[in-house]
Amino acid sequence: QKEVEQDPGPLSVPEGAIVSLNCTYSNSAFQYFMWYRQYSRKGPELLMYTYSSGNKEDGRFTAQVDKSSKYISLFIRDSQPSDSATYLCAMTLPPSAGKSTFGDGTTLTVKP
Amino acid sequence: DVKVTQSSRYLVKRTGEKVFLECVQDMDHENMFWYRQDPGLGLRLIYFSYDVKMKEKGDIPEGYSVSREKKERFSLILESASTNQTSMYLCASSLWAPGETQYFGPGTRLLVL
Numbered sequence: 001q002k003e004v005e006q007d008p009g010p011l012s013v014p015e016g017a018i019v020s021l022n023c024t025y026s027n028s029a030f031q032y033f034m035w036y037r038q039y040s041r042k043g044p045e046l047l048m049y050t051y052s053s054g055n056k057e058d059g060r061f062t063a064q065v066d067k068s069s070k071y072i073s074l075f076i077r078d079s080q081p082s083d084s085a086t087y088l089c090a091m092t093l094p095p096s097a098g099k100s101t102f103g104d105g106t107t108l109t110v111k112p
Numbered sequence: 113d114v115k116v117t118q119s120s121r122y123l124v125k126r127t128g129e130k131v132f133l134e135c136v137q138d139m140d141h142e143n144m145f146w147y148r149q150d151p152g153l154g155l156r157l158i159y160f161s162y163d164v165k166m167k168e169k170g171d172i173p174e175g176y177s178v179s180r181e182k183k184e185r186f187s188l189i190l191e192s193a194s195t196n197q198t199s200m201y202l203c204a205s206s207l208w209a210p211g212e213t214q215y216f217g218p219g220t221r222l223l224v225l
Contacts, residue, residue: 006154034213043116043202043216044155088155090214099143099206100214104154 003027006089006103015112019076023089023103026070032092033065034100035074037085044088048074079110115139116217118203123222131190133220135203141215142208144186146170146178148199149219155202161186162208193224 006023013019021035032051036044048063050056050072056063062075072091076083086107090100119134135144145160147170157170159178167178175197179187186205190197200221204214 036216041219041221043204043218045216046213049213092212099145099157099160102155104152 001026002104004089004091004101004103007106008104009106010109011106012109012111013079015079015081015110017079017110019079019083019108019110021074021076021087021089021106021108023072023091024070025072025091025101027093028067028070029093030091030101031094032100033063033072034090034092035061035063036088036090036102038088038105039085047087076108079108081110081112084109116203116205116215118201118217118220120220121218123220125190125193125222125224127194127224129190129193129224131193131222131224133188133190133201133203133222135186135188135205135217136184137186137205137215138184139205139215140183141205142183143206143212143214144180145204145206145214146176146186146188147202147204148172148197149202150199158188193222195224198222198224 035048037047038044053067060077064073086105088105089103092100146158161180177189203217206212206214
């Protein structure tokens with residue numbers, strides 16, 4: 001079993017929809033949680049970063065961490081065609097100092 | 113802005129060739145990483161380095177080696193390329209600190225014929 005499991009997708013939604021992307025993990029010691037966005041034929045880029053449990057909002061994006069359930073989510077409100085990409089969750093153990101464990105990614109398509 | 117560059121965007125090589133992939137970062141990051149990304153398999157860590165001349169194996173090091181002679185440069189070497197090494201190769205760098213995020217290069221698409 002992988003340490004980080006991500007909903008595989010692909011996911012296709014109409015423009016304006018609310019999107020929910022999810023990951024579960026097995027190691028309760030993970031403390032840093034990230035979401036990366038990867039456009040086709042590009043490298044991943046950091047989208048959201050949270051430490052421990054709670055919510056973090058940045059514009060149309062909200063990252064949610066529930067450590068008790070070992071579950072993290074990324075919500076996208078008012079989704080746009082430009083949000084079409086692969087989304088990767090990632091998490092880090094405190095001593096790992098920059099080395100993360102990644103989910104396999106969920107590919108999202110937002111249709112105009 | 114952190115910039116991570118990779119020497120080639122696309123490469124075509126023959127089976128048995130020795131292949132060098134180079135990565136350079138310009139933000140004085142201690143950590144550097146090499147991943148391969150395949151459909152359905154996600155990002156898999158090949159090797160990482162936390163300092164010059166230091167390296168550690170990742171999840172799939174077989175068939176690969178690395179070199180880090182300077183802090184800003186991390187090379188991935190395929191000693192004898194095989195068709196199952198056809199993949200997207202991604203380099204990343206980060207600071208050596210808890211919770212630091214990784215910055216990725218644009219990737220190299222390698223096709224081994």
